[in-house]
Amino acid sequence: xxxxxxxxxxxxxxxxxxxxxxxxxxxxxxxxxxxxxxxxxxxxxxxxxxxxxxxxxxxxxxxxxxxxxxxxxxxxxxxxx
Amino acid sequence: xxxxxxxxxxxxxxxxxxxxxxxxxxxxxxxxxxxxxxxxxxxxxxxxxxxxxxxxxxxxxxxxxxxxxxxxxxxxxxxxxxxxxxxxxxxxxxxxxxxxxxxxxxxxxxxxxxxxxxxxxxxxxxxxxxxxxxxxxxxxxxxxxxxxxxxxxxxxxxxxxxxxxxxxxxxxxxxxxxxxxxxxxxxxxxxxxxxxxxxxxxxxxxx
Numbered sequence: 001x002x003x004x005x006x007x008x009x010x011x012x013x014x015x016x017x018x019x020x021x022x023x024x025x026x027x028x029x030x031x032x033x034x035x036x037x038x039x040x041x042x043x044x045x046x047x048x049x050x051x052x053x054x055x056x057x058x059x060x061x062x063x064x065x066x067x068x069x070x071x072x073x074x075x076x077x078x079x080x081x
Numbered sequence: 082x083x084x085x086x087x088x089x090x091x092x093x094x095x096x097x098x099x100x101x102x103x104x105x106x107x108x109x110x111x112x113x114x115x116x117x118x119x120x121x122x123x124x125x126x127x128x129x130x131x132x133x134x135x136x137x138x139x140x141x142x143x144x145x146x147x148x149x150x151x152x153x154x155x156x157x158x159x160x161x162x163x164x165x166x167x168x169x170x171x172x173x174x175x176x177x178x179x180x181x182x183x184x185x186x187x188x189x190x191x192x193x194x195x196x197x198x199x200x201x202x203x204x205x206x207x208x209x210x211x212x213x214x215x216x217x218x219x220x221x222x223x224x225x226x227x228x229x230x231x232x233x234x235x236x237x238x239x240x241x242x243x244x245x246x247x248x249x250x251x252x253x254x255x256x257x258x259x260x261x262x263x264x265x266x267x268x269x270x271x272x273x274x275x276x277x278x279x280x281x282x283x284x285x286x287x288x
Contacts, residue, residue, distance in 0.1 A: 011271065012264070042278075042282075049278070053221065054221070056126070058126050066118070066144055070148065074111050077152075
């Protein structure tokens, strides 16, 4: 496997859906190619950092308007049923 | 070699009692629906902000997503998770906002190549926990900044798959594109974000 192929298969590899033969080839390449190994490691960390990020706090005024709108919809729904 | 065992990335949204709350809400239990809203409002607002990059649009997206999901709850079949269904509604709302705001700039069908090759540039070691270099607020600003620089077609694919934990198949359905196109966009998004984050997280910056 060459560097280009590693990048093409990177998403499947990181998602754990690469078949076992291809995965073994890819990992063999990583064991001898520092550049690809760093790309794989830092791409994995990129995903993890975003995945673990906390949602921004919902501003209170926006939350209040949402719940007011919902309450209105609940009331309207109750009248029609 | 330092390559670690690949593992499915964690979804941050799985809750076991979601189905129970949805059933109760369908039967008319408003408190159960409110519980679902309380659970997901921050995430849906974040998704709206990340896609539209605009606070007012994100508020509209969030309101419409919850109001439409409530109104159409009896049509929800339960063949996907409620959260995925909610995300689908929110994404459609957010994409409509984008198209309305920038009709000439935004297309989900535009070519994927932009002349840049983000792969073999900025190759440096980040160390084991690069995000710990930053306080949470600062980290959020960095993440918001780099994701806002992505083209919307890459941004949406990345947000759905990697931030919201939606499957490739469901992402393809939501965006009306093939699974191969989702994978292609996701790859480019991940590589571009990796490259953009490099200047913050590279090991040399930690010294």
